[in-house]
Amino acid sequence: MTKTYILWADDEIEFLKPHILLLEERGYRVKTVNNGNDAVDAFENEPFDLVFLDENMPGLTGLETLNILKSINPTVPMILVTKNEEEDLMEDAIGAKIDDYLIKPVNPKQILLTIKKFTENRRLINEKTSMAYQQEFRNLGEIINNNLDYKGWIDTYKKLIYWELSLEKLEDDNMHEILTTQKSEANTIFSKFIEKNYINWFSNPETGPVLSHQLFRKKVLPAITPEKPTFFFLIDNLRYDQWRIINDVITEYFRLEEEDNYYSILPTATQYARNAIFSGLTPLEMEKRFPDLWQNDDDEGGKNMHESTFLTDQLKRIYRRDIKHSYTKVLTLEQGKDVYETINNLMQNELNVLVYNFVDMLSHARTDMPMIRELANDEAAYRSLTLSWFEHSPLLDTLKWLAQHQVKVIITTDHGTIRVKKPSKIVGYRDTNSNLRYKQGRNLNYNNKDVFVIKSPHDAQLPQLNISSTYVFAKDDLYFVYPNNYNQFVHYFSGTFQHGGVSLEEMIIPYATYSPK
Template sequence: MKILWVDDEIEMLKPHIIFLTTKGYEVEVATNGYDAIDMIKEQRFDIVFLDEHMPGITGLQTLPLIKEQDASIPVVMVTKSEEENVMEEALGSKIADYLIKPVRPSQMLLCLKKVLENQRLVSEKVTTDYRQSFMGLSDQINACVDIEDWKRLFVKLEKWEVELADGGDSTMDEVLAMQKKDANQAFFKFVQNNYQDWHNGGIHNFSLNSVNAISKGVFPLLDQSKKVFMLVIDNLRFDHWLALKDLIQMYYSVVREDVCCSILPTATMYARNSLFAGLTPNQIATMHPDCWVGEDEEGFKNLHEETLLLRQFERYKRTEGVQFVKASNALTGGKVMEHYSKIKQADFSVLVINFIDMISHARTDMEMIKELASDEAAFRSLAKSWFEHSQLRELLEKLSEDDIHVVLTSDHGTSRVKNPVKIQGEKNTNTNLRYKLGRNLKYPSKNVYEVNRPNDIGLPHPQVSTKYIFGRPYDYFVYKNNFSQFSATYHDTFQHGGISLEEMLIPFVVLSPK
């Protein structure tokens, strides 16, 4: 175990360091907070002992800088002061423990065992609990008969994934990955067998989904005379929400943690337009042709979201004032805060932010981002880091102070693709890797959900012979020309448009100001 001890009087602590060394600990030292931060940037420590009273920057000032570099590292505050405000500030900053000077070597050894053993025990408990739940989850996969069953199962799987990544062992990570793969394969068959029936039965009356999310999830809040702010983060998966949850709960209480089912294709031009219109894509194209740009047409596909939202309010005879803001830059700050007075005054306001979608695309194109978001756990960490340092946090704090409720959701999630599937199509076939539409498509039928009559699932059909196909979990479509090159380019990237738990089942969270 490697300890970093930060104290401006470190020379006086040599006996303590020697004692810990004889007990098998490796001890590195720093005499000020700045040096400590530099050392944490360069190497990994298991625990930090941090003196509160130091020249330059104090221990309390150093603590958040340490957490910024490595949020998981336990920090023990060492102080001469027992003043209540000092302890409250340290504990509020999530220290692992604190010691009052003068510190005896035996106290330090006890503290080390308590903190580090606690981490080990938590890790072992998470692993044991998942092992005990494994068979029950497997039975639940086989027992899912409707979309609500799948939502409940998916939430459990995502929570286990986050818990195991934070505190379990890599063996259990692999077991869970296999279990999620089994669940995804079964979910694909479930969607294949039931998706058309959902639309025939009336997607507006179906379980919470892209089409009815605002009418079922937002209008009831407005009916209670609550001001509502809707935050739509493109590509936000349910596990991303779990990663952000602790940060958001600093300002808000979670009153509803639900799952919304994205329509097919799980792509922005379909799912997000449907979210704001409260209509299926085919209904939008028919009822609002001025707001629909087809796949084969030039132009941006999501330019009319605000218009579609206002028309949905008109259709439901809603009279609330609406404010709509779209931001694509990483911090979202300037543009959003410029509009804050209007957001505050509006009965219902919407912010669309594309940053996580930008990470997904950049991960495909940039090797550095691919390294930073190498897997689901790293992707969650990157999303959390972005949120923590963005001005969305400031925005949520202000919204909470002004007693404005928040609905957090997305248009669709993403699937980490592994398996290239050969496909042939005409030149005007769309470019998405997880779904295709067009004429004369050739593909292995067992690898897709095929829809020959798009109207049956609420989709436009540009030509009479147009069909849609949707990829299975983990698959991506690659043309035969340059197959090896393109399959290598897109292997292990995060894509959307097809059928998987991660793409279709997205967070819908209602938050109440604290």
């Protein structure tokens, strides 16, 4: 293994001889210079892994040397060592992108800790993270098999995502495979939990979680106050893991007041789940209340064309006073820019609802476009694409603007997605819907172990197109394929992100409330 090579610049380098001897005994190579010019010369000609710079040197100061070295190779960690504890110097050092800051006199343990932090950090984190997950693996396995309730499943899913985000930084593929297997096991048992309890949540709502159609009444409307506006952002198709990574960006500007979760109704599809959120009604209730607006699977036309009408109706039903509100749907970059440029006009409303469709479009694009499939070829890459979009989106610009004003911000979604891997054959009449994760139709023929079946749709508050209609939902990471052209469909859809069925990823939904810092 190549020894770590350190450049140390200090005009009193002779007084640091004990430190340098200790480092060399520990296996480090150290080159010493006593001024900034020599440091620059050495840095230009040799491949250093770390640099220590004295702040107060004759000629080029430590900060001046730092700026030159950064312009040559900004990836090498640089540590400023100084007697000066003035705040202005610290701010200048941070502004110059110093990697660390040590106050003289430094002791050997400080030096060793700093070196390990920058040169062995990845290895140490990998070893500790891998060891910690191995210790947690057994505990998680026991929890998953412990007859969890809906709250327990939320906590367990969040733990699985914590480990997924931690392990994705490791180079040990074995740990990823173990976690993937454990998530699959969890989804299998979660599907059985949903089969056993889902319909009962409608007949006995006090026994279950907050569902899509209850979200506004139970969570959003109690947060609205006449004194200041509330902005409700729904980012379509945003899973909990995707929210976790964009939350790190959001909390640079906002204080996270509440992190919560609710459950999406079935099917976990925009037509059902998002309409339920804005109407405050189940799909069956929407069909009855809005016979001219509700669109069933076999109806032509858009399935989410009337959310604004549904929202206005819900607000009037629940509140005895008028709530001044707005509804905006953002489908394109230009529409996102328009929102940002006119956001001040919304400040007069008590409630502003904004729906962003990018993540949904990303999941569909990944299915349809080979280039996107290459860019998002696994869960980590899919999250990375979501983060990249968010960091460069007008949505973030809008949130930054709101952070400067006294508003409450809510961020959530309507359903998640799961990366499907295993095909499941199904046969149905020609009028059976096309979704890969759920089917509604007559005389469906399927593999019983692969699906959650609802034979009486009204029991689950779902419309029934005819007397023999049945809903079946794919479990785990399965997806439905017709026997005709089986191999072609398997090749095309395997590894794509789909929604509509039963899984932790699709059903357990992030809900976050933020206030300005």
